[in-house]
Amino acid sequence: MIADERMVAFINSFDKGNTPFLENLEKEALAARVPVIRRETQGLIRFLLAAHRPMKILEVGTAIGFSALLMSEYGPEGCHITTIEKCEKRLAQAAENFARAGRQQQITLLAGDALDILRELEGPVDMIFMDAAKGQYIRFLPDILRLLPEGGLLVSDNVLQGGDIAESRYAVTRRNRTIHARMREYLYELTHHPRLRTCILPVGDGVTLSVKNCLVDPE
Ligand code: SAH
Ligand code: MG
Numbered sequence: 001m002i003a004d005e006r007m008v009a010f011i012n013s014f015d016k017g018n019t020p021f022l023e024n025l026e027k028e029a030l031a032a033r034v035p036v037i038r039r040e041t042q043g044l045i046r047f048l049l050a051a052h053r054p055m056k057i058l059e060v061g062t063a064i065g066f067s068a069l070l071m072s073e074y075g076p077e078g079c080h081i082t083t084i085e086k087c088e089k090r091l092a093q094a095a096e097n098f099a100r101a102g103r104q105q106q107i108t109l110l111a112g113d114a115l116d117i118l119r120e121l122e123g124p125v126d127m128i129f130m131d132a133a134k135g136q137y138i139r140f141l142p143d144i145l146r147l148l149p150e151g152g153l154l155v156s157d158n159v160l161q162g163g164d165i166a167e168s169r170y171a172v173t174r175r176n177r178t179i180h181a182r183m184r185e186y187l188y189e190l191t192h193h194p195r196l197r198t199c200i201l202p203v204g205d206g207v208t209l210s211v212k213n214c215l216v217d218p219e
Contacts, residue, residue, distance in 0.1 A: 002160050002162070002163050002202045002204075002205065002206055003040075003202050003203070008040060011040060012039050012040060015039060015042075015043060018042070018070065018073070019073055021069070021100075021101055022066070022069060022070055022073060025064070025065075025066055025069065025097060026066060028064075029063070029064055029066055034063055034064050034090070034093075035063050036063065036064075036066040036067065037066070037067050037070075037131065037157060037204065038203075038204035038205060039204075040203050040204045041157060041203055041204035041205075041207060042067075042070060044155075044201070044203055044204075044207060045067070045070060045071065045074070045129070045155070046070070046074045048127070048153065048155065048209070049071060049074045049075045049076070049127075050074070052126070052127060052153050053076045054075065054076070054079060054125075054126030054127035054153065055076060055078065055079050055080070055126055056079070056080055056082075056124070056125045056126050056127075057071055057075060057079060057080070057081045057082070057125065057126065057127045057128075057129065058081075058082050058083070058084075058121070058125040058127070058128045058129070058147065059071070059081060059082070059083040059084065059128075059129045059131065060083075060084050060114045060118070060128070060129070060130050060131060060132045060140060061083075061084070061085065061114075061130070061131040061132030061133075062083040062084065062085035062090065062091070062094045062109060063085065063090050063094070064090055064093040064094050064097055065083070065093070065094035065095075065097040065098055065107070065109075066097075067129065067131060068081050068083045068094070068098070068107050069097065069098070069101050069103060069107075071129070072101075072103050072106050072107055079106070080106060080107075080108070081106060081107045081108070082107075082108045082110060082121075082125075083107060083108070083109055083110065084110045084112070084114045084117050084118070084132075085109065085110075085111065086111070086112055086113050086114070088111075091109065091111050094109055095109055114132055114136070114140060115136065115139060115140065118140055118143035118144070118147070119143055121143070121147060122147075123146065123147035123148065123149060124147065124148065124149035124152065125147045125148060125149075125152065126149070126152055126153065127152065127153045127154075127155065128144055128147065128148065128152070128153070128154045128155065129155050129157070130144070130154065130155065130156040130157065131156075131157040131158070134158050134159075134161065134179050134182070134183055135178055135179040135182045135183070137156060137159075137182070137183070137186045138182050138183075138185050138186040138189065141186070141189060145193075145195070145196075145212065148212040149212070150212060150213060150214065151211065151212065151213065152211070152212045153209065153210070153211055153212075154190075154196075154208075154209075154210040154211075154212070155207060155208070155209055155210075156186075156190070156207065156208045156210070157204065157205065157206075157207055158204075158205040158206060159183060159186070159187060159200065159205075159206040159207065159208050160200075160202060160205060160206025161176070161179065161180060161183055161205075161206070162205060164176060164180060165180065165183055165184065165187070165206070167180075169181065187200065187208070190208055190210050195212050195213060195214065196210045196211070196212055196213075197210065197211050197213060198210040198211075
């Protein structure tokens, strides 16, 4: 948890919750220790869907399909979601959940490593939700930038590495050092890329919002 626990509980006390299907799926996922986006992050995504109204959405990291189903439920009428997952077991569960929810037509599930799949995809995509292996984000970025049109939105989850990101690299365990370095590099790219305007939010496990534009920073 990055933000103060009491504050997060207070903020979440205003959460109206999701549809019964999603509430149930979230419980199943948490019980099975499958990752799902945090409560606060769900609220942010619902807000972004309402504000940005993306008709074409791409997700990297499906898990069992909770966030894809959340976006299909709260996205604009007629929106389409393409989501990428590489783990066989989770792919099967996601496909089953999309069918159970009656959303197979609206969600395309792509099986394989996002690094290969992204290369083959064609844009434009109005909104991209990045929620896969943290150490890989920086490697996905060139294709992500190619897929985003002017005004396209990139949302990246888990960018603050449970708070570790702000620590010196010597303070993080050896195992996490590579991720630490790569995530710092990713944050630097997002905030300094000439075509991106990015803000970093301490929501959930850390989220960045980036919009692609032809930007000229004031002198
Ligand atoms: N978005 C989901 C949670 C995703 S958890 C939700 O909120 O419901 C991250 C998922 O990304 C895991 O299931 C993992 O298998 C997958 N993943 C990690 N690296 C990947 C890669 N390179 N290509 C495809 N999937 C990947
Ligand atoms: Mg995540």
